[in-house]
Amino acid sequence: MSLFEQFSKDPIAYLDRTFNGADPVAISSDQFCVGDPLTARRVLSQAEDLYDDSADGAGFFSAQRFGRRSQQVALRTQARLIFRRHLDSNAGDALASAVAANIAASSEWPDAGNWFFVRFFRSVLLHDGSDPRLFALIDDIIKTSSLVSAGSRRASWRRRLLRLKRTWLVTGEISSRKKAPALAPRDLLDVIIAVAEADQPLEELVDILIAFALSISSTGFVLGWALYLLATEGDPGPSVPSDWIVLEALRLWPTPWMLGRFAKREHEVAGTHIDQGDVVIACPYLVNRHANYWPDAGKFVPERWANPESLRNPAFLTFGHGLHRCALADYATEILSHTVEVLRSRRFGIELKDTARPLGPLFYPPAFTLHWGRD
Ligand code: HEM
Incomplete structure (x- = not known):
């Protein structure tokens, strides 16, 4: 069996089995996962200009496009x-109302979490005065995305049609907004238009909007993980704040578990020879569970975040590192914590539908039904 076949059979078991705490793990003849925190950070920091991180690393989180450097x-x-x-403007009671309005008393996860954030951030992406067809289009794109949609398998002709529709509708909206520019950005599309470069094709701007939509949607997976961990490991009680729960969920199950970079030239990573064109993958899953950096690294221990040093622990790579580090990491953590707080404050319970370890380009939690008291 080839290395890649062994890896693909059960990627997490393969990584757990083969990582010795220091050396890159080969997952094929030309792809290497790095789990040592300092080495992974060195790869992402691009200090030596070794990688082409604009390349489309199919399936990896970095395939999302956030425009030109x-x-x-x-x-x-x-x-x-x-x-x-x-x-x-959506803090406190407003957030509690948004949770009640968008998460049903009985809901199916992980999808319910993704849709919650898509609805909650709807006007951030596109303000209410935008072409109404765009909102349905964004929903369709999310439903058919292999990145965030666990179940959907649409025929390729359907995807191609969607792509045409997407280009047509969004470029139409961009052109009409350009004719009557807003004084201040009303939403992310206005921001994208404001930072657009003169020679930039409209299609590139559409890609940025979609990358934002998918990031917003994927934040729901983290919410799913936090609820899953609370329900399966036991809620440690009100003395443990919800931001520790969220940080621990982000550490144990970093939704983007592989951050791939293409080698521009030959070099070595921790003694392993890398050829031009090889993929070096900083692996938040391995890094975040590194036994030398966290006591009981594989266990759910939200209390570890009481120590302010934890926030400076190099073995936390969920939001990436360096130039590409997540632009919204702190705000995503903040909204996740507030949402978890709302759900913890009303009794919630989950009914597991599947215990299989799920895996896609992003880590998403096993399917469950959530029940919670909305009143
Ligand atoms: C908890 C949820 C999220 C996680 C775990 C996450 C994680 C990441 C990671 C790992 C990267 C770096 C990718 C790489 O180096 O290849 C990244 C980049 C980025 N993220 Fe997030 N993200 C989250 C939510 C969001 C949200 C909600 C937004 C905004 C809609 C966002 C916007 C961005 C942007 C703009 C970048 C690119 C930064 C750059 O290249 O300059 N992220 N994110």
Whole structure:
């Protein structure tokens, strides 16, 4: 059996079995997973300009496109402003109402978590005055995305049609907005238009919008993991704040579990020879469970986050590292914590439908039905 076949059979078991705490793990003849925290950070930091991280690493989280390097600082800064505004005007009771409105008393997970965030951040992506057909389009894109949709398998002709529709509708919206520019950005699409470069094809701008939509949607997987862990491991009680629960869920089950980079030239990673074109993968799953960096690394111990040093532990790579580090990491953690808090404050319980270890391009939790008291 080839290395890749062995890996593909049960990737997590393979990684657990083969990682010795230091050396990169070969998962095929040209792909290597790095689990040592400092080595993984070195790969992502791009200090030596060894990797082409703009390349499309199919299936990896980095395949999401957030525009050109030259526009990313502006994109990050302006996107953060839009998110901050939304979080501030949807705090406290408003958030509790949004949870009640968008998570049914009995709901099917992990999809329910994804849809919660898509609904909650709807106006962040596209303000209410946008072409109404765009909202249905975004839903369709999420349903057919192999990144966030666990179940959907649509025929390829259906995907191709969707792509045409997507280009047509979104570029139409962009063109009409360009004719009557907003004074201040109303949503992420306005931000994308504001940072667009003169020679940038509209299709590239559409890709950025979709990357935002998929990131928003995938945040629901983390919510699913947090609820799953609370229900299966036991809620440690009110003395353990919800942000520790979320951080521990992010550590144990980093939704983007592989951050791939293409080697631009030959080099060595921790003694392993890498050829040009090989893929070096910083692996948050291995890094976050590194036994030298966390006591009881494989266990759910939210109390470990009481120690402020935990936030500086290099063995936490869920949001990446370096130039590409997640632009919304702190805000995503914040909204996740508040949402978990709302659900913990009303009794919730889960009914497991599947115990199989699930795995896709992102880690998503096993299927369960959530019941919670909304009143
Ligand atoms: C808990 C949920 C999330 C996780 C775990 C996460 C994780 C990550 C990771 C690992 C990267 C780096 C990818 C790489 O190095 O290949 C990244 C980048 C990024 N994320 Fe997130 N993300 C989350 C939520 C979000 C949300 C909600 C948004 C905004 C809609 C967002 C926006 C971005 C952007 C813009 C980048 C690219 C930054 C750049 O290249 O300059 N993320 N994220």
